[in-house]
Amino acid sequence: MTKWCIISAGGIADRRFIPALNDDEENLVVAIMERVRERALELEEKWGVKCYTDEEEMLRSTDADAVYIGSPVACHKRQIELAFKYGKHVFVEKPLALCGDEAEELLTLAKAKKLQLTVGYMMKYHNLHVLARDIIADGGIGEVNTVRASLGCWYPEIEGAWRQDPTLSGGGAVMDLAVHCIELLEYLLDEEICEVKSFISTGTFSYEVEDGAVIIFRTKGGVLGHIDVSFNVPDAATPSKLELYGSEGSLVAYGTLGQTEDGTLSYVHSPGGNYNASREATYVDCETFLAEGKDIYLRQVRDFNRILKLGIPEYGWTERAVQVQRVVDMIYRDAR
Numbered sequence: 001m002t003k004w005c006i007i008s009a010g011g012i013a014d015r016r017f018i019p020a021l022n023d024d025e026e027n028l029v030v031a032i033m034e035r036v037r038e039r040a041l042e043l044e045e046k047w048g049v050k051c052y053t054d055e056e057e058m059l060r061s062t063d064a065d066a067v068y069i070g071s072p073v074a075c076h077k078r079q080i081e082l083a084f085k086y087g088k089h090v091f092v093e094k095p096l097a098l099c100g101d102e103a104e105e106l107l108t109l110a111k112a113k114k115l116q117l118t119v120g121y122m123m124k125y126h127n128l129h130v131l132a133r134d135i136i137a138d139g140g141i142g143e144v145n146t147v148r149a150s151l152g153c154w155y156p157e158i159e160g161a162w163r164q165d166p167t168l169s170g171g172g173a174v175m176d177l178a179v180h181c182i183e184l185l186e187y188l189l190d191e192e193i194c195e196v197k198s199f200i201s202t203g204t205f206s207y208e209v210e211d212g213a214v215i216i217f218r219t220k221g222g223v224l225g226h227i228d229v230s231f232n233v234p235d236a237a238t239p240s241k242l243e244l245y246g247s248e249g250s251l252v253a254y255g256t257l258g259q260t261e262d263g264t265l266s267y268v269h270s271p272g273g274n275y276n277a278s279r280e281a282t283y284v285d286c287e288t289f290l291a292e293g294k295d296i297y298l299r300q301v302r303d304f305n306r307i308l309k310l311g312i313p314e315y316g317w318t319e320r321a322v323q324v325q326r327v328v329d330m331i332y333r334d335a336r
């Protein structure tokens with residue numbers, strides 16, 4: 001059983017993470033910290049656990065094993081350091097930190113303290129992404145050469161929204177959405193992005209952070225890629241598409257990039273390439289797989305608990321979360 005403290009039970013904590021913990025008998029939420037008193041009282045009533053308005057008081061007063069952090073990005077570093085000071089393992093929401101150096105510092109600290117530091121990139125737990133990774137690893141689309149990910153939402157100006165304040169968020173659609181695509185593509189390809197060219201847009205909304213971005217990149221192994229993210233496409237028209245092409249086929253997923261395990265994955269296997277000089281349309285043998293509709297947040301919690309049970313922290317995916325921030329640094333450097 002893992003006992004959890006929650007630091008900041010805002011949108012994602014309240015909608016996804018706490019429900020996932022409560023759905024699993026291996027977890028117990030023992031306390032919640034929320035900075036605004038009225039909201040803390042509401043949460044106390046809603047979740048039936050003691051709520052605090054001060055993180056340190058909560059950490060001092062409870063015997064939790066792990067801390068979940070669901071606050072704005074600029075708060076992560078201080079809160080992670082505080083949780084480590086009290087000897088707690090940490091599950092922090094994505095992105096880990098404001099930049100690569102800050103992320104690296106946190107990873108170094110976790111290693112020094114021998115505490116787990118997991119970052120909430122849950123999309124790799126989607127059954128169709130696991131399947132895509134297995135197909136690629138088995139050589140099912142041959143040598144991967146081109147990949148693409150598109151993710152967006154409608155995010156208009158909202159008074160006081162931390163995501164729209166660069167000092168709290170570190171950036172807009174790149175920090176919020178592209179980070180998921182980078183992490184997932186590196187997971188699927190099992191290799192790092194090493195070079196980027198990028199454009200960011202600020203045209204649709206008046207806030208200071210970018211409302212869209214187009215990023216092209218190259219991985220260390222030579223795969224070429226494209227990511228586009230948007231805050232400025234209506235939800236009903238929002239893209240969620242993932243494409244992976246190789247010398248023997250393709251994998252194309254629709255509707256899998258998101259908070260729920262939805263969508264489809266179409267797999268074309270075409271060994272030998274079927275060279276056709278006339279380029280006439282040919283029948284394509286395409287296999288389509290469906291999402292299982294399970295809770296991907298619960299899957300990542302179970303993975304976190306697996307590591308705690310082993311008693312030895314695992315930093316492989318934390319290292320990737322640091323690498324994601326290095327790529328984000330490159331994106332902003334190139335775009336500005």
Ligand SMILES: NC(=O)c1ccc[n+]([C@@H]2O[C@H](COP(=O)([O-])OP(=O)(O)OC[C@H]3O[C@@H](n4cnc5c(N)ncnc54)[C@H](O)[C@@H]3O)[C@@H](O)[C@H]2O)c1
Nearest residue numbers: 008009010011012013035070071072073093094095120162
């Ligand atoms: N993995 C995912 O699916 C996912 C989805 C959404 C958000 N997130 C991440 O979760 C974290 C929180 O995002 P959210 O959408 O829940 O945000 P939110 O605005 O809904 O909640 C923010 C929480 O942080 C608290 N907070 C502490 N200091 C604050 C400050 N200075 N300004 C504003 N709020 C402050 C708020 O009280 C609130 O509890 C971010 O890191 C975000 O990137 C992850």
